[in-house]
Amino acid sequence: MELPFRKYSTSAQRFILLVLAVMVMGLIPLYHPLNWYPGDLVTRNPSEISPKYHAEEQKIDNKEPETCDIFSGKWVWNPVAPYYTNMTCTEIHEHQNCLKYGRPDSDFLKWRWKPNGCELPIFNPFQFLDVVRNKSLAVIGDSVARNQMQSLICLLSRVEYPVDVSDKPDQSFKKYKYTTYNFTLAIYWSPFLVSTKEADADGPCHTGLYNLYLDEADEKWTTQIEGYDYIILNAGHWFARCSVYFENNQRVGCRYCGLPNVTEIPLPYAYQRAFRTTLKAINNLENFKGVAILRTFAPSHYEGGDWNKGGDCVRTRPYSSNETALEGQSLEQYRIQVEEFKAAENEGKMKGKRFRLLDTTQAMLLRPDGHPSKYGHWPNENVVNDCVHWCLPGPIDSWADFLFRMFKMEGIRSLEKKLQ
Ligand SMILES: *[C@@H]1O[C@H](CO)[C@@H](O)[C@H](O)[C@H]1NC(C)=O
Ligand SMILES: *[C@@H]1O[C@H](CO)[C@@H](O)[C@H](O)[C@H]1NC(C)=O
Ligand SMILES: *[C@@H]1O[C@H](CO)[C@@H](O)[C@H](O)[C@H]1NC(C)=O
Ligand SMILES: *[C@@H]1O[C@H](CO)[C@@H](O)[C@H](O)[C@H]1NC(C)=O
Numbered sequence: 141m142e143l144p145f146r147k148y149s150t151s152a153q154r155f156i157l158l159v160l161a162v163m164v165m166g167l168i169p170l171y172h173p174l175n176w177y178p179g180d181l182v183t184r185n186p187s188e189i190s191p192k193y194h195a196e197e198q199k200i201d202n203k204e205p206e207t208c209d210i211f212s213g214k215w216v217w218n219p220v221a222p223y224y225t226n227m228t229c230t231e232i233h234e235h236q237n238c239l240k241y242g243r244p245d246s247d248f249l250k251w252r253w254k255p256n257g258c259e260l261p262i263f264n265p266f267q268f269l270d271v272v273r274n275k276s277l278a279v280i281g282d283s284v285a286r287n288q289m290q291s292l293i294c295l296l297s298r299v300e301y302p303v304d305v306s307d308k309p310d311q312s313f314k315k316y317k318y319t320t321y322n323f324t325l326a327i328y329w330s331p332f333l334v335s336t337k338e339a340d341a342d343g344p345c346h347t348g349l350y351n352l353y354l355d356e357a358d359e360k361w362t363t364q365i366e367g368y369d370y371i372i373l374n375a376g377h378w379f380a381r382c383s384v385y386f387e388n389n390q391r392v393g394c395r396y397c398g399l400p401n402v403t404e405i406p407l408p409y410a411y412q413r414a415f416r417t418t419l420k421a422i423n424n425l426e427n428f429k430g431v432a433i434l435r436t437f438a439p440s441h442y443e444g445g446d447w448n449k450g451g452d453c454v455r456t457r458p459y460s461s462n463e464t465a466l467e468g469q470s471l472e473q474y475r476i477q478v479e480e481f482k483a484a485e486n487e488g489k490m491k492g493k494r495f496r497l498l499d500t501t502q503a504m505l506l507r508p509d510g511h512p513s514k515y516g517h518w519p520n521e522n523v524v525n526d527c528v529h530w531c532l533p534g535p536i537d538s539w540a541d542f543l544f545r546m547f548k549m550e551g552i553r554s555l556e557k558k559l560q
């Protein structure tokens with residue numbers, strides 16, 4: 141998926157780029173003598189932590205990006221994980237604090253993603269903050285987006301906690317600042333990405349009935365993103381809810397809405413329209429100069445029934461890739477995202493837009509063991525098993541490994557551009 145290197149026009153440029161790249165990748169760690177990972181997380185005093193991580197492992201092989209798809213691979217055992225606990229990170233959402241609620245197994249914490257044909261370096265919070273100095277990142281989407289943001293905050297908490305600089309008290313729109321690094325991290329709640337009205341808080345499905353305006357991008361984020369260097373978009377699971385679909389302000393159909401004379405339309409239709417509208421909106425936002433990252437669908441893992449029919453996720457180890465395959469609705473949603481992404485990327489090229497795919501689908505498909513299941517709440521609470529979100533710490537922490545790598549590639553890309 142990552143093809144960042146165009147052919148260099150001269151060998152002199154190539155040489156300069158190489159030298160600069162080695163400087164950028166090689167020197168940053170020198171500024172950070174604390175550039176290591178704690179193996180023993182009970183240790184709170186940094187001076188007691190022994191170095192585990194080495195700068196030379198951080199270098200990106202100049203040949204790698206052309207040939208290596210970092211998003212296809214497998215999970216390999218990583219005994220030094222996790223890199224934080226619920227004791228060292230205070231930002232874990234209650235419902236993802238699996239160890240607090242008694243999850244008995246812990247092997248699910250100890251895997252890292254190994255792409256076929258190359259290595260994906262583990263997230264390094266010091267280097268990450270160096271790379272995003274003076275920059276801003278907005279995560280836009282549903283509660284899995286929040287899950288991802290809290291994972292990032294926890295991984296970065298070994299260096300610094302951000303200050304809450306939100307404009308309003310609303311928990312759905314938070315803005316944080318890493319003051320030492322002048323890095324802004326924000327979240328915008330927009331689970332469908334398009335304009336939405338809750339028509340009924342209960343509705344025929346008892347999970348709400350939503351009016352979706354499939355050809356109108358949600359202003360909650362479109363009016364906010366222009367200043368951001370990076371945005372990460374996602375949407376998925378909410379499309380399974382009962383909805384009424386509108387285009388051109390006309391009702392065109394619905395999903396399980398139970399309204400007389402309204403055509404039932406399959407989910408993929410709405411999903412495709414929503415992504416097309418979303419990505420078009422970005423292409424039409426003249427003042428948005430950042431990198432737009434589409435994070436692909438992370439499948440849920442209900443077995444033995446649907447989410448509301450006693451389904452659960454009780455596995456304790458990852459699948460290997462021959463044990464499972466993306467299928468059904470998940471496959472359809474993934475296919476739509478990739479198709480719409482490619483179309484938008486093509487359209488955006490003329491306008492100088494930068495679209496990237498954070499293609500987490502395959503990696504997460506292989507992690508049926510990473511969900512809270514019944515360990516997102518106390519046993520006496522009457523809540524369905526959660527096989528959608530991800531325990532923290534847990535496999536979603538690897539999204540930061542992908543992001544770290546992608547941001548470093550952006551650095552190399554902009555360096556390359558300057559030399560052209
Ligand atoms: C953290 O997890 C432990 C179990 O590993 C639990 O006893 C404790 O209450 C949790 N603490 C917090 C602050 O969530
Ligand atoms: C960050 O911004 C400050 C103030 O504008 C500037 O002095 C510094 O060089 C910038 N650092 C980077 C890495 O862009
Ligand atoms: C923080 O970064 C912004 C760019 O995102 C820059 O305009 C500003 O000068 C920086 N502030 C400081 C104090 O470095
Ligand atoms: C549904 O459609 C039928 C046939 O077009 C019409 O007779 C009926 O009045 C409609 N019902 C409603 C509630 O719109």
Ligand SMILES: *[C@@H]1O[C@H](CO)[C@@H](O)[C@H](O)[C@H]1NC(C)=O
Nearest residue numbers: 214215459460461462463464
């Ligand atoms: C799946 O692959 C693993 C190794 O990757 C191998 O040990 C196992 O036998 C394979 N299973 C099947 C059913 O092919």
